[in-house]
Amino acid sequence: MNSLQSFLAVAPVKPAAAGARLPSSSSSRWARVSACLATPAPPAPTAAKRRELSAASLAVMADEAKYLVGTYKRAQVVFVSGRGCKLYDIDGREYLDMSSGIAVNALGYGDAEWLHAVKGQAGELVHASNVAYTVPQTVLAKRLVESSFADRAFLANTGTEANEAAIKFARKYQRVAHPGGGAPTEFMSFSNCFHGRTMGSLALTSKQQYREPFEPVMPGAAFAEYGNLEEAKKVIRSGKIAAVFVEPVQGEGGIHSATKEFLQGLRAACDEAGTLLVFDEVQCGLGRTGSLWAYENFGVVPDMMTLAKPLAGGLPIGAVLLTEKVAAAINYGDHGTTFGGGPFVCAAALVVLDKINKPSFLAEVTKKGENFKQLLRTKLSGNPHVKEIRGFGLIVGIELDVPAGPLVEACLDAGVFLLTAGKGNVVRLVPPLIISEKELEQAADVIRECLPALDTPAS
Ligand SMILES: Cc1ncc(COP(=O)(O)O)c(C=O)c1O
Known part of the structure; x- marks a missing residue:
C-alpha cells in the first residue's frame, strides 16, 4: 500500500x-x-x-x-x-x-451552503467538457456578467490561465481591429505586479527572478512604474501596445493600491490609442476590497477583467470577463480548455458569488477592514520596524524595515497563520472575508506579541 x-x-x-x-x-x-x-x-x-x-x-x-x-x-x-x-x-x-490559502477561502472552511452545493453537484455531474452545454456554467456566466461591467465571460482553471486567455483575446481583438495589418501585439504591465507563472502571464510579471531562468518568455512586454501615469502614457502612445494589464490593488507585490487618477488616466490613454485595458482582479476581486469588484472603488471600467482565487471557494477556477467589443473578435476554436467552466466548480462558484454579492456582506468587509487597520496602527505603533500599515478592505499589508519571515514564523508558533509579500518585508493579511472582529483583534494581539522576533538573531 x-x-x-x-x-x-x-x-x-x-x-x-x-x-x-x-x-x-x-x-x-x-x-x-x-x-x-x-x-x-x-x-x-x-x-x-x-x-x-x-x-x-x-x-x-x-x-x-x-x-x-x-x-x-x-x-x-x-x-x-x-x-x-x-x-x-x-x-x-x-x-x-489570516491567509485564506493565499486569498482564496473567502468563505472560510466548511461553509454549509458551499458544502451542500458541492456535494449535490458531485452526485449529479462533475465534468462533461465544453463540447456540450452544462447548466452551472451558463448560470455562472450570466451572474458574473450581470454583476459587472462585462457582456461575456470565459471560464478557465487558474489565474494565470485567465491572464493567458486575456492576452490571446487582446491579440485577436487588435488583429480584427486592424484588417490592413500593423496590429499592435505587445503588452504593458507595472512594477511589483504579479500576473502568473505561465509563459505569457510570466512575461507580464515584473519580478525578474521569476522570469529570468525561463527566458525567452513571450516577447514584447514592457513595464512602467506602478502609479507613474506619464511613463505609462509614453509606452501606450508608442502604438505597439495591444493591452495594458494592471492590478487595481497589488497583492503579491506588497499590498499597493492604485489611485483613481492613475487608473482613470490609463483608461483615457488606452481609449486614445485603441489599446485595451485589462484589470487583473485575481487576488483583489470578489469582495476583498469591500466592493464586489475592486475597480468599483476607482470609478473606471476595464475592457477585460481576470478573476480566479476566491471564485469557487477553494476549487480551481479562473475567469475572464469582457465587453462585447472584445468578445466579438473571438471565434469558435480561438481558445478553449478541457476542464474550464465544469459543472462542479461552477456550482461551487455560484454559492460564493451569491454570498459575497450582498450589500450587507460587502459593507461588513469594509467595516472590518477599516477597524482592523486602525487596530493594527494602535497596537503596533511605536515599534521601530513597522513602517506602514495599508490596504483596502480585507487585503492589508504591514510594511517592515526588515524581512518579515521571523515575525511570520513566530506568529505561526503562536497560532496565527500569515503570509509575506513584496520583497519579503511586508506581512500580507488576507483572512477569510467572514472573519469576526474578535478574531481580527486576536490576530492583531498575536502580531504585537510576536514583534520582538524581528530583533531576535536567526538561530
Ligand atoms: C494578481 C494575480 N494574478 C494572477 C495570479 C496567478 O494566479 P494562479 O496562481 O491561480 O495561476 C495571482 C496569484 O497569486 C495573482 O495574485
Missing part, C-alpha cells in the same frame, strides 16, 4: 491527545494520517512556546522533500482540516487563518 492509499484507508479512530483543540470531524482524519505514518499523536504544544515539530509532521515533510519537485518553500506546518476561520494541523493544533 502506498502512502496515499494508506491515508485514504479508513483506520480506527485514535482520540486526540489531552488538551489538543481538535474539531470532532478532524479526529478520524488525524487517525488516518497517523495510521499512515504509524506515529502516535504527540501532546498539543502550548501557544506562546516555540513549536516542536512532531514525528507526524516531520514524516510528511520528509516525504514532501523526497517525492515532490522542490518548487515551494513551505511554512513548517502540516494542515489537515479547517472550520470557519481556523485551520488545524496534523497534531490537532489550532491556527487562526
Whole structure:
C-alpha cells in the first residue's frame, strides 16, 4: 500500500491527545494520517512556546522533500482540516487563518451552503467538457456578467490561465481591429505586479527572478512604474501596445493600491490609442476590497477583467470577463480548455458569488477592514520596524524595515497563520472575508506579541 492509499484507508479512530483543540470531524482524519505514518499523536504544544515539530509532521515533510519537485518553500506546518476561520494541523493544533490559502477561502472552511452545493453537484455531474452545454456554467456566466461591467465571460482553471486567455483575446481583438495589418501585439504591465507563472502571464510579471531562468518568455512586454501615469502614457502612445494589464490593488507585490487618477488616466490613454485595458482582479476581486469588484472603488471600467482565487471557494477556477467589443473578435476554436467552466466548480462558484454579492456582506468587509487597520496602527505603533500599515478592505499589508519571515514564523508558533509579500518585508493579511472582529483583534494581539522576533538573531 502506498502512502496515499494508506491515508485514504479508513483506520480506527485514535482520540486526540489531552488538551489538543481538535474539531470532532478532524479526529478520524488525524487517525488516518497517523495510521499512515504509524506515529502516535504527540501532546498539543502550548501557544506562546516555540513549536516542536512532531514525528507526524516531520514524516510528511520528509516525504514532501523526497517525492515532490522542490518548487515551494513551505511554512513548517502540516494542515489537515479547517472550520470557519481556523485551520488545524496534523497534531490537532489550532491556527487562526489570516491567509485564506493565499486569498482564496473567502468563505472560510466548511461553509454549509458551499458544502451542500458541492456535494449535490458531485452526485449529479462533475465534468462533461465544453463540447456540450452544462447548466452551472451558463448560470455562472450570466451572474458574473450581470454583476459587472462585462457582456461575456470565459471560464478557465487558474489565474494565470485567465491572464493567458486575456492576452490571446487582446491579440485577436487588435488583429480584427486592424484588417490592413500593423496590429499592435505587445503588452504593458507595472512594477511589483504579479500576473502568473505561465509563459505569457510570466512575461507580464515584473519580478525578474521569476522570469529570468525561463527566458525567452513571450516577447514584447514592457513595464512602467506602478502609479507613474506619464511613463505609462509614453509606452501606450508608442502604438505597439495591444493591452495594458494592471492590478487595481497589488497583492503579491506588497499590498499597493492604485489611485483613481492613475487608473482613470490609463483608461483615457488606452481609449486614445485603441489599446485595451485589462484589470487583473485575481487576488483583489470578489469582495476583498469591500466592493464586489475592486475597480468599483476607482470609478473606471476595464475592457477585460481576470478573476480566479476566491471564485469557487477553494476549487480551481479562473475567469475572464469582457465587453462585447472584445468578445466579438473571438471565434469558435480561438481558445478553449478541457476542464474550464465544469459543472462542479461552477456550482461551487455560484454559492460564493451569491454570498459575497450582498450589500450587507460587502459593507461588513469594509467595516472590518477599516477597524482592523486602525487596530493594527494602535497596537503596533511605536515599534521601530513597522513602517506602514495599508490596504483596502480585507487585503492589508504591514510594511517592515526588515524581512518579515521571523515575525511570520513566530506568529505561526503562536497560532496565527500569515503570509509575506513584496520583497519579503511586508506581512500580507488576507483572512477569510467572514472573519469576526474578535478574531481580527486576536490576530492583531498575536502580531504585537510576536514583534520582538524581528530583533531576535536567526538561530
Ligand atoms: C494578481 C494575480 N494574478 C494572477 C495570479 C496567478 O494566479 P494562479 O496562481 O491561480 O495561476 C495571482 C496569484 O497569486 C495573482 O495574485
